[in-house]
Amino acid sequence: MLLNQFLLLGAMLFAIGVYGVIARRNGVAVLMSIELILNAVNINLIAFSALHGDLSGQVFALFVIAVAAAEVGVGLAIVLAIYRNRKSVDLDELDLMRG
C-alpha cells in the first residue's frame, strides 16, 4: 500500500473537520468536528508507525485517544455549563467578551 493514500485520507478528514469547526454553530457539533481532526492525526501516526517499523507511532496514537477522551469530557461539561446559563448552545450568541 502507498503511504500517501493514508496521508491523503488523513488530510481529507482534517480539512472536513476544520470546515466543521468553522461552519457549525452548535457547540456539540463543533466538538464532533474536533474528533474528526484528532482521528486524522491518529491515521497519520499509525501510517508512519507502519512505514518506519517503529511502535512509537502506535503509542502516541493511544496517547492522542486518551487526550481526546479528556477533551470531550471537559468540552461537553463546558457546553452544559453554557447551556445552563444561557439556555442555548449557539456559539454565535456567545459574545460576552466582545469589546
Place this chain on the structure above:
Amino acid sequence: MMVLASTMELAGVDDPINVSQTVAFGLIAVMMVFGALRVVTTKNVVHAAMWLVLVLAGAAAQYILLAADFVAVTQVMVYIGAVVVLFLFGVMLTRAKLGQEADLTRKSWFGGAFVAVLLFGLLSFSLIDTFEDSKIPEDRQMGLGATVQVDADTGEVEGSTDPALGSNTAAVSDTIFSRYLVQFEVISVLLTAALVGAIVIARKD
C-alpha cells in the same frame, strides 16, 4: 544531522502493490469521507453522532489494515463505546427537541468551505511532492526486538519476534511501560484531572 524531507531516502518505492489491501482501503476510505461530510453537513445533531460512529469504525478498520490491532480495539472501546455515548448525552441535555434544526450551520459557511478546500489542496500537494511513491512495507507486524525479549522463566513480558505470530500488543505494552513510562503516568494524571474538572464544571451549584 538533520535531513531535509526532500533529500530523504524514500522507503519501498519499488515494492509491489497489494491489490486486495488497496481495494479494502479504498472502500473504507470512501465510506469514511462520506461519513465525515455527513457529520459536518447534516441538519440533525443525533444523526451527526451516528455518522461519526461510521467514521470512527472506519478508522479502526484502517488501523487493522496497518497491523495496529491494539490501537484499533482501543479506538472502538474509547471512541465508539464512550465518546459517542457522551456526545449523545450532550445532545440530550442541551436540546429539548430531537429533530431537524435549521440553524445548525452558519449562514456564511462559504468561508469555512474555502479554507477547508485550500487546506486540503496545500496538504495534498506537499504530501504528494514529498512522499511520491513511498510504500508501506508488506511485513508490517512489529514484534519485540531481540534485545528486549525476556526469558519466560522470569515471568516477564515475552513478545514474539516472528512477524507471522499475529498480535503486537505485547510489544506495544513493552514500549509504553519502558520508553514512555513517564508520559504514560502524565497522561493518567491528566485524564483524572480532566474528569474531576468536568464534574466540577458541570455541577449545578
